[in-house]
Amino acid sequence: MSMQTGLSFEQAPPFAQPLRFFLTAPLFLLAAAVLIMLAPTALASRWTLPALALTHALTLGFLAMAMLGALLQMLPVVAGAALPASRGVAASTHFLLAAGTVALMAGFLGADARALAAAMLLLGCGFAVFLAATAIGLRRAVASATVTGMRLAAISLGLTLLLGMALASMRAGGWTPAKDEIFVAAHVGFGLLGWILLLVIGVAYQVVPMFQITPPYPPRLMRWLAGAILALLLLHAIAPLLPAATEITLLAESGLAAGVLVFALATLRLQSRRRRKLPDVTLDFWRVGMASLIAGTAVWLLARLWPAWAGSDAYPLLLGVLFVAGFAVSVVCGMLYKIVPFLAWFHLQAQLQARAGSIPTMKDMIAERAKRWQFRLHLGACMLLIAAPFWPKLLAVPAGIGLALSAVLLELNLLSAVRRFSRHGGRFS
Structure with missing residues (x-):
């Protein structure tokens, strides 16, 4: 059964495998919201330690959880390459990622070295299992721009790990290098712009035209964008070790900013040309995501033109909120609803070989x-x-409440689809 040329839905894994990831992700979004309410210093x-816990609740607990679930589903369907031992990979990765994220948050909040060590073990094993299975699957995958994006995102995830x-x-x-800020910058860069952005770009090449009924992305853009972003990230990571480090860093950051802008503007342009003009909340989530990238x-x-702004506490927090909450969480919510x-x-x-009209x-x-x-609530x-970030004492708690309500409603909405599936006789495995 195929919905679009190049898709192999007969190879799709059982519903339970990606679903466990999709239903767990909003719980970590709720945990992040509660953390904001209890610790506004985040x-x-x-x-601050609450800020580190919050960052990883969002990036590991919500984003990585949802994105690994999407990869489990898309690799066999889009790339034609099923993961080896997918049932065991899904179950073990899900448990290790969830437990490891909880341990990491506890380690940050309690400044507990034992919890951090446990998190390293759990997350290291969980991602190692998934990356090994993904590498085997991608090695025999049918080449496409989406597969290239997945491969480069997987490389970035490995480096981030x-x-x-x-x-x-x-x-x-355990150890303290002379320039630990180099490790921090590279970890953030490969995690956000490598793993998250490159996977969204790769997936967008498939799901935006398919689900939003738009023309395809320009072929030239699909050929060079993902590779250029990863190359610039590598340059940015090693720039502090090179002569003319400041100039090279600025060059790499400028190239990355241009790449982000090109992707956002290209996506908005395609969405403006969609063939079906009916209201679509998924489209609204994506538009918020692209506006946040811009x-x-x-x-x-502004930070390049105004150095005093770049040195403020608000600048990195604002940049992080725009990318993680504004872009990544918005796009993932939109994808989950499709x-x-x-x-x-x-x-x-x-499963039922149902006639039209007999199932939802x-x-x-x-x-x-x-x-809607x-x-x-999310907006x-x-x-x-x-x-x-400008008025944390005044706005952190209201922001946390809004995020909590959004997370709860997202979970309830996803569960409503599961209930309808089950009520009509669907089997999860």
């Missing part, structure tokens, strides 16, 4: 009004989070 400086392990070892007292680029440019209803419909159709359509799996309310939370 939005006062990027170096190694750098994160080194940083956790430093914090646990705003983040403007914030970075992927989960589609999988519920697809597996019902495949994709659109019926989650009520449009409920999705969650979007409004309100983002606006508060963007302002919170």
Whole structure:
């Protein structure tokens, strides 16, 4: 069964494998929201222990959880390459990632070296299992721009993991290099712009035209963008060790800013040309994400023109909020609202061989009004989070409340699709 040329839905894994990731992700978004409410200093400086716990609750607990689930689903369907032992890989990765993220948050919040060591072991094993299986799957994958994006994102994830392990070892007292800021900058760069952005770019090449009924991305853009971003990230990581480090760093950052801007503008242009002009909340999530990328680029440019702003506590926090909450969380919410209803419909159709009208359509799996309310809550939370670095004592708690309500409604909405799937006789494995 195929919905679009080049897709192999007959190789799709059982619904339970990606679903466990998708249903766990909003719980970590809720945990991040509660942390903001209980520790407003998380939005006062990027170096506070609550800020470090918050960052990893969002990037590991929510984003990585949802993105690994999406990869489990997309690798066999888009790349035609099933993961080896996918049932065991999914179960072990899910447990190790969830437990490791909880241990890491506890280690940061309690300044506990034992919890950090446990987190290193759990996350290291979880990502190692997933990356090994992904490497085997991608080695035999059918070449495409999406597969290239996945490969480069997986490389970035591996680098992020190694750098994160080194940083956790430093914090646990294992060793202290002369220039630990180099490790921090590389870990952040490969994690955000390498792993998250490159995977979103690769997935966007497939899901934006497919689900949003737009023309395809320009072939030239699909050929060079992901590779150029990874090359610039590598240059940025080694720049401090080279002569003319300041100039090389600025060159790499300028190239990365241009790449981010090109992707955001190209996506918005395609969405403006979509063939179906009906209201779509998923489209709104993506537009918020692309607007946040553009705003983040403007914030970075302002910091280059105004050095005093670059040295403030608010600057890195604002940049992080725009990228993580404004861009990544928005896009992942939008993707979940397409992927989960589609999988519920697809597996019902495949299992029951149902006639049209006898099972819910994709659109019926989650009520449009409920999705729209969650979007409004998410947008309100983002606006508060963007302002919170300037007035953390005043706005952190309202931002946390808004994010918590958004996370709860996201979970309930995804569960409503699961209930409809189950009510119509769907089997999860």
